[in-house]
Amino acid sequence: MSTEKQKSAAVELLSFRVGEQEYSVDIMSVREIRGWTRATTLPHSPAYVRGVINLRGTVLPVIDLATRLGLPRGQVTDRNVIIVVDIAGRTVGLLVEAVSDILTVPQDDLAPPPSLAADEAQTFIKALTIVDGRMIRVLDLSSVMPTAATIAA
Amino acid sequence: MADPMEEIRASFFIECEELLEAMQDGLQMLEDGAADGETINVVFRAVHSIKGGAGAFGLDALVAFAHTFETALDGVRSGRIDVDGDRLKLFFRCGDLLADHVRATRDGETLETAAHEQVVEALEALGGDLEEEEIGDFQPMAMSLDLPGLGSDGDLPDLGSLGGLPDLDFGMDFGEGGATASGAWLIRFAPKDELYSTGNEPLYLLRALADLGEVEVTADTDRVPDLDALDPAAACISWTILLTADTDEATIREVFDFVDGLCELSIKTAADDAQSNADALGEADLPLLDLPVAEVEPEHDAPAAPTPEPEPVAVPESVAVPVAVALAPPSTATRPALTAAPSAASDRKPTAPHATVRVDLERIDRLVNLVGELVINQAMLSQSVREAGVPQTSPASSRLDEFLQLTRDIQECVMMIRAQPVKSLFQRMGRIVREAAAAVGKDVRLHTDGEATEIDKTVVELLAEPLMHMIRNAVDHGLEKTEARIAAGKSPEGLVTLSAGHRSGRVVIEIGDDGAGINRARVLKKAIEKKLIPADAQLTESEIDNLLFMPGFSTAAEVTSISGRGVGMDVVRTAIVSLGGRISITSREGAGTTFSISLPLTLAVLDGMVVRVEEETLVIPLAAIVETLTLNSTDVRTLGPETQVVRVRDAFLPLLDLGTELGYRTPRGDYSGAIVLLITQEDNSRTALVVDAIEDQRQVVIKGLHDSYGHVPGVAAATILGDGQIALILDPIDLIANASGRSRISTRAELALAG
Numbered sequence: 001m002s003t004e005k006q007k008s009a010a011v012e013l014l015s016f017r018v019g020e021q022e023y024s025v026d027i028m029s030v031r032e033i034r035g036w037t038r039a040t041t042l043p044h045s046p047a048y049v050r051g052v053i054n055l056r057g058t059v060l061p062v063i064d065l066a067t068r069l070g071l072p073r074g075q076v077t078d079r080n081v082i083i084v085v086d087i088a089g090r091t092v093g094l095l096v097e098a099v100s101d102i103l104t105v106p107q108d109d110l111a112p113p114p115s116l117a118a119d120e121a122q123t124f125i126k127a128l129t130i131v132d133g134r135m136i137r138v139l140d141l142s143s144v145m146p147t148a149a150t151i152a153a
Numbered sequence: 154m155a156d157p158m159e160e161i162r163a164s165f166f167i168e169c170e171e172l173l174e175a176m177q178d179g180l181q182m183l184e185d186g187a188a189d190g191e192t193i194n195v196v197f198r199a200v201h202s203i204k205g206g207a208g209a210f211g212l213d214a215l216v217a218f219a220h221t222f223e224t225a226l227d228g229v230r231s232g233r234i235d236v237d238g239d240r241l242k243l244f245f246r247c248g249d250l251l252a253d254h255v256r257a258t259r260d261g262e263t264l265e266t267a268a269h270e271q272v273v274e275a276l277e278a279l280g281g282d283l284e285e286e287e288i289g290d291f292q293p294m295a296m297s298l299d300l301p302g303l304g305s306d307g308d309l310p311d312l313g314s315l316g317g318l319p320d321l322d323f324g325m326d327f328g329e330g331g332a333t334a335s336g337a338w339l340i341r342f343a344p345k346d347e348l349y350s351t352g353n354e355p356l357y358l359l360r361a362l363a364d365l366g367e368v369e370v371t372a373d374t375d376r377v378p379d380l381d382a383l384d385p386a387a388a389c390i391s392w393t394i395l396l397t398a399d400t401d402e403a404t405i406r407e408v409f410d411f412v413d414g415l416c417e418l419s420i421k422t423a424a425d426d427a428q429s430n431a432d433a434l435g436e437a438d439l440p441l442l443d444l445p446v447a448e449v450e451p452e453h454d455a456p457a458a459p460t461p462e463p464e465p466v467a468v469p470e471s472v473a474v475p476v477a478v479a480l481a482p483p484s485t486a487t488r489p490a491l492t493a494a495p496s497a498a499s500d501r502k503p504t505a506p507h508a509t510v511r512v513d514l515e516r517i518d519r520l521v522n523l524v525g526e527l528v529i530n531q532a533m534l535s536q537s538v539r540e541a542g543v544p545q546t547s548p549a550s551s552r553l554d555e556f557l558q559l560t561r562d563i564q565e566c567v568m569m570i571r572a573q574p575v576k577s578l579f580q581r582m583g584r585i586v587r588e589a590a591a592a593v594g595k596d597v598r599l600h601t602d603g604e605a606t607e608i609d610k611t612v613v614e615l616l617a618e619p620l621m622h623m624i625r626n627a628v629d630h631g632l633e634k635t636e637a638r639i640a641a642g643k644s645p646e647g648l649v650t651l652s653a654g655h656r657s658g659r660v661v662i663e664i665g666d667d668g669a670g671i672n673r674a675r676v677l678k679k680a681i682e683k684k685l686i687p688a689d690a691q692l693t694e695s696e697i698d699n700l701l702f703m704p705g706f707s708t709a710a711e712v713t714s715i716s717g718r719g720v721g722m723d724v725v726r727t728a729i730v731s732l733g734g735r736i737s738i739t740s741r742e743g744a745g746t747t748f749s750i751s752l753p754l755t756l757a758v759l760d761g762m763v764v765r766v767e768e769e770t771l772v773i774p775l776a777a778i779v780e781t782l783t784l785n786s787t788d789v790r791t792l793g794p795e796t797q798v799v800r801v802r803d804a805f806l807p808l809l810d811l812g813t814e815l816g817y818r819t820p821r822g823d824y825s826g827a828i829v830l831l832i833t834q835e836d837n838s839r840t841a842l843v844v845d846a847i848e849d850q851r852q853v854v855i856k857g858l859h860d861s862y863g864h865v866p867g868v869a870a871a872t873i874l875g876d877g878q879i880a881l882i883l884d885p886i887d888l889i890a891n892a893s894g895r896s897r898i899s900t901r902a903e904l905a906l907a908g
Contacts, residue, residue: 040879041769043815044866052862052871052879057526059871059879061862090861 009107013129015136016083016096019071023096023137024103029085033099036080050095055084062093068144069124087141094144103136105129110138165206166259167511172199173252177580180248184241184598193236196244197226201410203255215254218273222247225276231403242587243275249584336366336399341419343373343391348415350386359394361408366398391417514610517570524560524567525758525854531560532875568758572607575653575662578617579604582624586649589628595647596635597628602652608660612752615732616662619725623664623748624649626721631666631746641743643667659776660754665747671740673697680706698738702726730886733759733774761882762830763849763874767817771844772853772872772882779833781847786825795820795895799829799841806831809892810843811883814867820895832885840889855882866891 013024039051039062048068052059062082066073082093110127126140179196204219226244228234236244250272257263340362344355362368370392377389396405402420409418535553543549579601590597608616632638632647639645650665673694680686680700692700700706704723729736734752753759753776761772784799789808792798798805808829812818821827821843829841853872856879858865867888868881 038878040871040881041817042862042865042881043817043868049862052858054873054877054879057522057529057856057873059856059858059861059873 010104011107011110013103013105013136013138014083014099015101015103015131016081016099018069018096019066019073021071021137022100022134023065023069023139025083025085025139025141027102029087029141031084031086031091034082034084034093036076036078036082036095053082053093055091055093058091060084060091060093062095063144064095065144066095066097085141087145090145092145103131105131105136113137162210165210166255168206169203169255169259172203173248173255174577174580175199176248176251177583180241180244181583181601183236184245193226193230197223197230198410198413200226200251201407203251205411207258212258215258218254218269219251221273221276222251227403227407231401243272245583245587246272247276249587252584336397337422338394338396338398338400338402338405339421340394340396340405341391341417342394342409343417344388344412345415345417346386346388348412349388351415353412353415355390355392358408358412359392362394362396362405365400365404365408366396368397369395371395512570517567521567521571524564525856528560528564528854529873529875531557533877536875564758568609568754569607571610572754573610573613574605574607575613575660576604578613578620579651579653581617582620582651585621585624586628589625590647593629594635595628595632596645597632597647597649599624600648600650602650603654606653606655606660608653608752608754612660612732615728616750616752619728619750620651620662620664622721622725624651627664627666627668627746627748631668633669637669641669655754656751660752662750662752663747664750665745667745670742670744670746671698671701671738673742676700695738698740701738702736733776735776758852759855759872759882761851761853761872762847763851763853763880764811764830764844765846765848766812766815766844769815769817770848770874770878770880771811771815772880773830773832773842773885774869774882775850777832777885778830779839780831782829782831784824784827784829789824797824801831801839801841804839806839806841807892808841808843809889810895811888812843812845813895814888814892832889834886834889840885840892842885842889853880853882 012027014027014030015022015024017023034055037053039053041051042049042061045051048064050062050064052061054060064073076095080095080097081099082095083099084091084093086092110129113125113128124140124143125137127138129136129138176196176199179192179199182192183196200219200223204216204223207215207219222244225234225247229236229240234240250269342355342358344353348355359368359370371394373391373393374389376391377383383389405420406418409416535557538549538553583599583601586597586599627649628647632649633641633643635645638647648667650663652665653660653662655661676697677686677692677700680697680703681688681690683706685700685703685706686692701722702725706721706723726736729750729752732752734750736748736750738746738748740746759772760775762775762778764771764773780801782801788800790798790800790805797808799808800806808824810818810820810824813820824843827843828845828847829843830847832840832842834840853874855870856872858868858871858881865881867884869884869887870882871879872882874880
């Protein structure tokens with residue numbers, strides 16, 4: 001009975017590497033994964049906003065996830081990828097180092113992160129889980145994108 | 154069941170808007186003196202159609218008001234009421250109120266009735282001596298949409314059972330010596346097939362005629378084929394109606410308003426007709442009509458019994474129409490009258506409107522977007538072909554050029570779909586003028602020009618608010634009070650002009666008045682009073698005029714209910730600028746003030762200059778650039794510790810380094826040899842903007858940044874270049890307003906850096 005329940009509540013996560021750490025997002029919010037192309041810099045934007053790229057005719061803002069999470073910003077190479085995700089109706093690109101895996105995790109195995117006030121990145125993490133002994137962080141996408149208010153400021 | 158009804162209702166209201174527009178047009182023509190006999194009919198028909206439609210939906214309040222208005226208009230139409238200035242004003246107000254009514258009804262609101270009652274009273278006073286038409290006619294009719302199949306009895310109304318029909322009196326004496334009773338009308342009414350297919354019902358028309366007076370209806374059934382050859386959808390019966398009523402032709406025509414163009418109609422006085430019939434028959438003994446056709450049995454199944462009488466067959470009460478139709482003898486005598494009718498009918502037919510399709514705006518936007526993609530894609534393709542080393546003269550290149558031409562054409566066409574004439578906008582302004590004029594007690598006439606000028610729909614919508622403001626200003630502040638006008642030797646009636654036109658790729662809208670012009674001394678005094686400028690400022694005339702656009706400025710000595718609350722022209726200017734437009738003032742003392750708004754044709758494409766700063770490619774709207782030049786070392790002068798100015802023909806302009814302003818680099822300090830663009834602002838002040846290189850001048854497709862990211866200071870939008878890269882389109886005005894002006898690193902900062 002309980003195994004069945006766990007199965008039905010399983011979530012699929014797309015895991016990727018950012019600054020030597022492993023993160024993941026719900027695969028349902030991922031629209032596509034594309035290679036890195038040079039972004040057009042936006043003036044007066046926060047440091048983690050890489051700029052905008054052309055995604056088949058639409059203007060796609062790209063967020064450097066490493067900078068956003070307060071991790072050391074690595075050299076951007078051709079091997080970096082942009083994960084295009086839907087965040088509350090908006091489409092945003094997340095610049096990450098590499099995509100690693102697709103994981104199926106039972107909902108019950110997702111644990112909320114312990115609250116540690118000192119760590120800035122903590123607010124971006126929705127849940128934690130352990131797969132094959134590795135700790136996978138599940139990103140809280142809604143906190144990644146800057147709000148209109150922070151842009152205007 | 155509710156849904157289809159909703160849809161029909163919605164389309165009724167859309168139609169109402171069109172009818173209201175036609176009505177406004179007509180009234181305007183009347184005012185301008187450009188009206189002909191047809192104009193009042195157009196106005197009348199518009200109001201009448203609204204009333205009719207409203208009746209069908211049971212919108213009683215709307216019907217009642219439209220009816221009152223219509224009655225007055227009918228008086229004008231029949232010549233019983235003369236149109237003079239005051240009455241025309243009343244009609245305009247009625248038109249406005251009717252529009253209010255329509256909109257209130259559409260949105261399910263209730264209209265505030267004070268103004269309404271006043272107008273209705275005035276209207277009723279106007280049409281007081283007019284006979285009251287039975288409003289009941291226009292109560293919702295149960296229109297049977299199953300077309301009268303001529304073959305089946307049940308579907309057809311039984312003419313004999315017409316309750317409203319007075320006794321059919323065959324003893325009419327007009328035939329005897331061609332009696333000329335002034336109230337006798339002979340109406341020939343021959344429906345076309347379309348009349349039935351549009352759901353009209355002759356029965357109601359006949360009934361409406363019966364309401365006018367005594368009628369004698371004769372069905373002419375000679376065109377009805379045998380049963381086996383009968384096309385149930387075809388109109389075979391025509392009617393001859395002898396109407397005895399003290400009325401005029403217009404009133405009779407009004408009955409047939411809804412079937413205008415759907416039937417052949419001739420209306421004559423009986424006397425005329427008797428004469429012509431007499432000629433045709435060589436025998437004026439019309440009492441032949443008395444012939445009791447009742448002999449033709451209902452339910453008769455015999456083939457057409459030849460009746461010797463070639464006159465139209467009178468239908469006695471007891472004869473069911475369909476049967477009479479089937480049995481009607483062929484007649485030749487009425488043919489001439491029938492064939493004569495079309496010419497009369499076609500004369501009255503309004504010119505056929507252009508065929509139009511209503512399309513959801515969203516679909517058009519999608520199309521516009523897709524075509525934008527196509528243009529970008531084409532540019533990318535061209536670039537790749539060039540980069541692949543294909544020679545310019547190769548067939549591939551020339552085909553590509555053709556492709557380019559085609560995409561341009563398609564783009565233009567698509568932009569035209571979005572374009573909309575400014576007419577509807579101008580009509581709304583007519584109302585603003587009337588209301589504002591009434592509020593301040595001035596006599597004002599609005600003259601509009603270039604209403605056919607087309608401009609992007611979004612622009613039209615966003616322009617309404619600022620335009621309204623400016624019109625109110627013109628009436629309230631621009632025009633003098635009537636006494637002052639007379640004293641100045643002007644016509645007591647103030648004139649506000651509103652014109653639109655294309656000028657060098659932009660649309661220019663001008664709002665002018667023939668008032669006193671801007672009182673510059675007062676403007677200056679006010680500006681100093683309000684501490685908007687220093688007391689000792691020396692300003693040119695145009696600089697003083699432009700003070701009107703400063704926030705918190707209002708010149709009216711007294712604050713009135715319609716304008717002068719201090720939010721004014723600065724709001725207008727902000728709105729215009731946000732549309733990519735510019736606004737300027739010209740004013741002559743004593744002769745009036747003209748505001749001129751210049752707007753881009755569309756918000757979807759933009760002529761821009763492609764420039765490079767550091768590694769970034771940027772687009773600057775061409776409209777903002779007045780000049781480009783290369784600086785030499787003597788042009789640049791140091792101003793403050795971190796700022797420099799450029800000397801251009803005896804003027805010193807602030808120097809801005811675009812790279813620094815956008816945060817791409819630190820100030821260079823030395824700008825000799827740099828390329829600068831002179832950017833002009835709304836107040837004609839100029840600024841020099843340093844760029845690294847000018848690359849191209851081209852049309853770019855605007856891609857909004859707001860939805861995907863948000864507002865970026867100094868950036869209006871983005872576009873996609875030929876290489877697929879995104880380039881930002883700058884908003885120079887915003888950029889300059891927020892500029893730091895740093896073009897040097899101050900000595901102090903340099904020391905700090907060195908230290």
